[in-house]
Amino acid sequence: MTRYAKDQRVPVTLAVNGHEYRRWIEPRLLLSDFLRDELGLTGTHVGCEHGVCGACTILFNGAPVRSCLKLAIDVGDGQITTIEGLVKDDEFDAFRQAFSQNHALQCGFCTPGVVVSVWEALKRASDSESVDWNDVLSGHLCRCTGYVGIRRAIMALQAKGGGKTEA
Amino acid sequence: MSLLGQSIPRFEDGRLINGQGQFIADLMPVPGIKHVAILRSPHAHARIRRIDTSRLGTVPGVTGVITGRDLLAVLAPFPVGVPQPVTYYPMAIDRVRYVGEPVVVVAADSRYAAEDALDVVEVDYDPLPVVSDIETACQMPPVALHENAPDNVANHREFTYGDPKTALNHADVLIQERFVYPRNTAVPIETYGVVAYYERSSGDYTVWANFHGPFTLHSVMAHALKVSTQKLRIKTPQDIGGSYGVKSAVYPYMVLLAATSRLLGCPVKWIEDRLEHMKASSSASARISYVTAGFSRDGRFQALHIKQYDDVGAYIRAPEPATLYRVHGNLTGAYDVRHVHLENYAVMTNRVPTGLVRGYGGPQLYFPLERIMDIAARRLKMDPAALRRANVIQPDQFPYRTASGGIYDSGDYPSVLNTALQASGYEAFREKARNLQDSGPVRLGIGIAVVVEPSGSNMGYVTIAYTPEERARQLPKSGAVSAATVAIDALGGITVQIDSAPEGQGHETVVRQIVADVLTVPMASIRVIAEMDTAITPWTISSGSYSSRFAAAGANAVFSAAQKVKTKLLALAAQQLGVDCKTLRFEEGRVWGAQGATDLTVKRLAGLTHWNPSDLPAGISPGVYETSYFSLPNVDPPTTEDLINSSATYGFLVDVAKVAVNTETGKITVLDYVTVHDAGRLLNPLLADGQIHGGVAFGLGSALYEELRYDEEGQLLTGSLMDYLVPTASEMPESLTVLHHHTTAPGTPLGAKGLGEGNVMSAGAAIANAVSDALGVEICSLPLSPRTVTESVMKKEGRG
Amino acid sequence: MKPAPFDFIRPESVDDIISILSHTADAKLLAGGQSLIAMMNMRLARPSALVTLHGVPGLDAIEEKDGAVTVGAMVVQERMRCLMSRRREFGALAEGIGYIGHPQTRSAGTVGGSIVHADPSAELPLLLQVYRGSLETVGPSGSRHIAAEEFFQFPFTTALAPDEILVATHWPVPTISSGGSFREFARRRGDFAIVAVACHISIEDRRLIDGRLGAAGVAGKAVTVDLPPDLRGRPLITEEAATYWLEMLMPLLDPPDDLEASSDLRRTLVRTLSREVIAEAWVRAQGGTP
């Protein structure tokens, strides 16, 4: 059993986008702040810090989660992927194009979070799992697009990928 | 082929999708920044007895603390455009007037430490009576919020156009109703953010903020900081995460942070958190309207009488009371009504001060007006569509001067209405709805809303809050101006600086389309700088992104700056080639003459002005750096008769909503939504549709979900995103159709009108009309929760 | 919105946890954090010590033995949903979990966290009662098995002692010819339920043999009623039978009256949704997908 005092700086090593980062942090540091302020990965946005807006969504061991509701100290050996990590994927170009061509974003503040969730759900859809897109998208607030462009982008990507469900 | 008018995906998208946008929270523009947290009032109204900051020394990492009284050394109250302004500072001094009002500012090494510091600050309050109800506030005020407004009325004006009294007396049918539009707000997913730096040696302030119209309140802020305007430099970040108007109310915080930087001697940064935003940023004005409308037996809309009370919150602050006046020129909507009486009250209550929210002033007007049309139709036993058709302004009446002075520039209202009715299958659905009556708990309904959408606000409209006599003592205000600069460097690189501070509308792309068309160069050769710097961007009081002004104003400024560049380059080419410049034109970035292509390109010509200015012919100055100020026509100051053309152009839209309402559970499902717009020429239809989609979502939210609800004590009950209900993808209409007509705006070179706010003005009315139709009750307030629906059903059935 | 400082404790075993709980007054256990961290960010919760359950062995297994599925307290909701979506006899289970928040919160939120939170409108406490589940807790004096009915007491209050921890929930596997259905009425997709209703039915030889109907959001805790004995052995559920059954549920209701819904509206919703879930559970029990 290990106990870290509230005012102590704790060494942690986090695996983010395939790199290991070692930092000294306060026990209370939120993962969202860790990514943004400690690592400079500012693509993860913060819009509510109570788990509703979805702007801070990242992949944790491949599943989308809210980084504002996770403590950096509690991540352990979980693998974290942020928008900056997804961008490096070869398939991301097609993804970016679909979002742009279908005007799936305006101010772009919700976008990295939306992209992370949609990316993961599309992967599941291509593994022939059925995806409830209302369920996926309801985890993100977008105040700009009315979600119309986002759904169109998803449909375009599915048409390409031969996915099974409808957006 | 012209790029303008094409659906071109945005240049902004790449960086934003990749997470490489640069938002205010991402910036650390100067070294040594400290982080600010703000202690806020837990009371809606109280006297501050004591503020004890003595324990701050026990918290590690604290830089310093400021209370309201400290501000008196460096600030003056904010000016505001009403005859009797109240004293408003960005932080409470001795008395708090709304829950969330700043009381203490702490700066520390991190936001975490700053919040820890707030925990040890103690404030004692003596609670005062709370003013919450708008009508009570001004009719039987329990207490005056400000000494110089004993009845809590910050602005009161009456207007008479034509002879409404006689017209109402002679009307066959009078419709009278009281409507309540709630407080709601914009909820951009990015909150406010400010970085401020006071440079002691020069006394200059630099403030970075996600404010999308820094010039509009530049003078207000400089006045509050007691400096001349050149000493307050405001910069916006490259990207702003949505605003929909509400971020204009970041300005008190810009001043607060600037003062904090000065008093504490370090640069400071504050990123508002969501709870702060919901509680204390800004909100749309709630409004109570008493409307009387007079109709002839055959359905002629003859006269309109409106008495409206706006809740502007604890302090009237700029640009309020503009909610009451933004739509003054289009008070009568799409209808030809010549007799109007209007009485306006801006009332102060113990709630957060109000300000811009998408649609500004529009939903507060159109919800009552378009409901009245449906109520009248029922009373006259006419179809609501037919009643509207009988009263809309006809195509041959344009330009149409409204009773209150608006100049509707162009339009074809009947055919837009027809398109909308056809696209929605209006008749067939009404038939279907009738057949469904009495079978099960679900009722169908259909509702129309018809909206004249103003864009490009006349800076002078706000002064109509003063009487003509008061105005006569001031200098007149008018205009809707925008500026842009097109520059070409020595190697042909083109840079365009714009003044619209977009927050997602895609101006960087549309500007490329415009300039690429004029200079016939590829869009990729153009870079657009959209972030603003009040020290560099051409100073235009009215610049920024509000009142849907880009298409009408900003785009034309870009066009005219690009024209200037073209004219200059062609004049240079004419002299080089020894021909008359009228014989020359650009094609594919190259000068063409009567004989075909020459070897003079845009790059080469620009190069000549830079590399070898001594050989430039007379009349051609070195360099290519052309700024153009574009002013929209017909935006004059108010007349002595209180006539005001409050906006430069007026688009038009018709919405038709179909709903299914479960009378037992109160559930409303929007089955289908059709919206047909006429915004003149569309600069980029892909982006125009995006604005409309967003506007529909926004309007739908205000109709069904969103309200800043307060209890009697002035405490906000919907202060988090768990209870302030922003629609998600699942709440969008099951089907949404957007169609366009294209009646160009005659007064502008590009012919475009603004759009994007219209559906916020229409959706509440359209959905309320549909629900009223489904239930056979008259809905007079929003939003329509299951609870309000079931209660109105019970009332109708005499059970409530 | 940043949490106040706290000590952070990483236990290595359930015993560690119990000893911490016995010695640190306001220590809080951190499971998925979907409610707790949000409350801490608002500084509405400010524990002096936070004890993470991540990495503690034995809390995140799903096993089936002796006719019950045992779900470790730290299993995330989305994992349970995926697994249960393949188990037709637990018809209401995956469906109900699907109403908890969003995939992005279910991927971190745990089954145990939701159960222990005991929100009277929450899905999992309702489901555990409808499926006649039980809970396994461990405290200083050993482990206990508690039936779901006894575990949930009042809003946000359970039978868990301050020094006790929930280690798993047990879900008895219904007979194969069972069907279930779940419905929820909320303002928006993923919001807390105004009313949630679940029904489970088992049949044998095309006759009703067992069932349970329950509702959440209508009292201090979820309420349930078993299939009335006089409906047993019937060959089908008629409108009247469904009404008869749900009317036995109604007296148990004590619905709140709040911004979102009046008590009356909540009662109406229970009736409406109950009819729907009973009908659907019946169809599913027979192997149909309505």
Ligand code: FES
């Ligand atoms: S910031 Fe994490 S969900 Fe909003």
Ligand code: FES
């Ligand atoms: S693009 Fe602006 S919030 Fe989604």
